[in-house]
Amino acid sequence: MTNLIIILLSAVFINNYVLSRFLGICPFLGVSKKLNSATGMSLAVIFVMLIATAVTWPIQTYLLVPNKLEYLQTIVFILVIAALVQLVEIVLKRYVPSLHKSLGVYLPLITTNCAVLGVTILNIDEGYTFIEAMVNSLGSGLGFFLAMVMFSGVRSTMEGSDIPKSFRGLPATLIAASITSLSFMGFSGIIENLFA
Amino acid sequence: MNQLNNFTKGIIKENPVLVLVLGTCPTLATSTSVINALGMGAAATIVLLCSNMVISALRKVIPDKVRIPCYIVLIAGFVTMVQMLVKAYLPALDQSLGIYLPLIVVNCIILGRAEMFANKNGVLSSAIDALGMGVGFTLALCLMATIREVFGSGTFCGMELPVLIDNHISILTMAPGGFLVFGLLIAAMNKFAKHKPKKKDFGCAGCPQAASCTKASCDEVTEEAADND
Numbered sequence: 001m002t003n004l005i006i007i008l009l010s011a012v013f014i015n016n017y018v019l020s021r022f023l024g025i026c027p028f029l030g031v032s033k034k035l036n037s038a039t040g041m042s043l044a045v046i047f048v049m050l051i052a053t054a055v056t057w058p059i060q061t062y063l064l065v066p067n068k069l070e071y072l073q074t075i076v077f078i079l080v081i082a083a084l085v086q087l088v089e090i091v092l093k094r095y096v097p098s099l100h101k102s103l104g105v106y107l108p109l110i111t112t113n114c115a116v117l118g119v120t121i122l123n124i125d126e127g128y129t130f131i132e133a134m135v136n137s138l139g140s141g142l143g144f145f146l147a148m149v150m151f152s153g154v155r156s157t158m159e160g161s162d163i164p165k166s167f168r169g170l171p172a173t174l175i176a177a178s179i180t181s182l183s184f185m186g187f188s189g190i191i192e193n194l195f196a
Numbered sequence: 197m198n199q200l201n202n203f204t205k206g207i208i209k210e211n212p213v214l215v216l217v218l219g220t221c222p223t224l225a226t227s228t229s230v231i232n233a234l235g236m237g238a239a240a241t242i243v244l245l246c247s248n249m250v251i252s253a254l255r256k257v258i259p260d261k262v263r264i265p266c267y268i269v270l271i272a273g274f275v276t277m278v279q280m281l282v283k284a285y286l287p288a289l290d291q292s293l294g295i296y297l298p299l300i301v302v303n304c305i306i307l308g309r310a311e312m313f314a315n316k317n318g319v320l321s322s323a324i325d326a327l328g329m330g331v332g333f334t335l336a337l338c339l340m341a342t343i344r345e346v347f348g349s350g351t352f353c354g355m356e357l358p359v360l361i362d363n364h365i366s367i368l369t370m371a372p373g374g375f376l377v378f379g380l381l382i383a384a385m386n387k388f389a390k391h392k393p394k395k396k397d398f399g400c401a402g403c404p405q406a407a408s409c410t411k412a413s414c415d416e417v418t419e420e421a422a423d424n425d
Contacts, residue, residue, distance in 0.1 A: 020371045022225040026304065029220070071280060074298040075272040082265060111268075114221050114302045121298055166387040167379075170217060174379030182372040 004135045007128075009191045011139025017115050018147040019181035024115030028148060029173060031106070038152040039145075044106040046141030049119050051088065052081050053137040056120040057130055077120050082111045115144060151180055199324050206328030213336035214385045218304040222296050223337055224374040230353045233341035235289040237334025239278050239297060244306050244333075245326040246274045251314040252322035258315075267310045268301070275301045305333060336381075343377050344368045 017023045024045070031041045056077050064070055089107045092100040110116055119140045123133035154176050163172050212218045219240075226236040247270055251258075258266045279297050282290045290297065300306065309329055314322040346352055348368030350361035367373045 022221050022371065022374065023299075025220040025224060071276060074276050074279065074301055075269065078268055078272050078301050079265075082268060112302045112304065112307060114299045117302055118295055118299060121295055125295065166383045171379040171383035171386065174375045174382065178372040178375035178379065181375060182367075185370070185372065 004132065006191060007132055007135050008139040008142075009194075011136050012143040012146060013184065013187040014191060016143040016147055016181075016184055017118070017140050018144055019177070019184045021118070023118040024113055024144060027109060027113060028144075028151065028177070029170070031109075032148055032152045032155055035149065035152045035156070037106075038148040040102055041106045041109070042141070042145035042148045044103040044110060045113065045115060045144050046138070047103070048081070048085060048088065048107070048110050048116055049137045049141045050134065051084055052077075052116055052120050053123055053133050055084060056080055057123060057133045060124050061130075073121070073124070078117060081116055081120070085111045115140070147180070147184075151177065154180060199321065202321055202324045203328040203331075206325065206330075206332040207335065208332070210329075211332045211336055211385075212305045212308075212329050213333055214382060215389075216305075216308075217382070218308055219333065220378070222299065222303060223340065224371075224378060225296050226293060227337055227340040227344055227374065227377075228348070228369045229292075229345045229351075230338060230341045231289075232292050233337040234334065235282075235286070235293060236296065237330070237337045239282065239293075240300055240303060240305065240333055241327070241330025242278055243271065243274045243300050244309060244330050245323060247271045247306055248309055248314040248322040248326035249319055251310045252317060252319045255315045263315065264307075264311075267307060271306055271310070272301045305329060340374075340377055340381060343381075344373060348373060 011017075015021055018025065018028045027041055027045075032038045059076060059080065060070075060073065064072060064076065085107055089100070092103070092107075119137050123136055126136070128136055155173065158172060158176060167175070206212065210216060213220075213223050222236055222240070226232045247267070250270055251267060254266075275298060278300070279290075282293075282297060309326060313325045317325070342352065346357065346360060347365050349366070350357055350364035365373075368377065
């Protein structure tokens, strides 16, 4: 149990996907302007990460490894994720239209989101069991959520400020991201010591 | 002349990293040392060259409706090949690039060039465009890596530099330094670039995510361009 809590907390705080692993930077910079779109996007990411792990982990363990096809990992995983995203979209549209309305626009964006492919590959590389992999995906998704929501707050305060001309737009956003990620460095080392 | 233009536009005018701001994830993650940056740049260039050429050759065969999945499968195939080659011949590079090597599949530059250029142009032009973009990507990565490695760890390609080795700013090699250096470089690009092409003209149209994009990031770049004019 402690093991799972450590995996969860370190995925959220220490190895935060956006701020320390640099995965999913495009949505982080692109969709974080407004709080509600940031929330929608991150909820969709959490959702897809969990489903993608639930499907790719068994595929890798029971299909690719016994048949010595590990080298097909990249190609199989990206196809599975792309198909899953489509499927989820269709199912949501048909059965849960309200959820589709709020998450729908973000779903197609997720296919080419490196955070989702990244989490499925990392789960295999780290040698996690199925439960550990699911917890790690949840943690990674929550970490993405936390970074997105925090950063949309940072950006809304930046909006009215007087920024030098060449820094307006993306450069200022990147520098704000740098300071936000600096604050996350404070967490490193804390989690392991909590349970030591 | 036209072909030369196809090559050079990727290096400065439409630099994928500093002007189009595509492929930010590998840029930030692998620019901690010059060797990593070169390896990443070369791997991405090879994949880009192969995928651009094949997609251009097949542009009349692939049905328009399923083109994105087709592109992804082709790109994933080439990435797997590069991955196996790197694992076999350059195991040290494989170690240091780690997860970012398979993630070339989702690098926006590659899908973006397929969508923007390769499916409209011939094989030769596409190959030249891919080379230009690849070199532009590699140069931008190396520029960032040089700044981060020289000042962050006081070395260049692993060689120790006098004075700097004792006074290095380690934060530059860590995550916050990546964002900071990238932000400063784009600001410098905004300041010194004489003519900044509007992203709207080519960025969003070719972006694979255009259909569902909130255009938040594109708007910014356009605003910026308008400010500079």
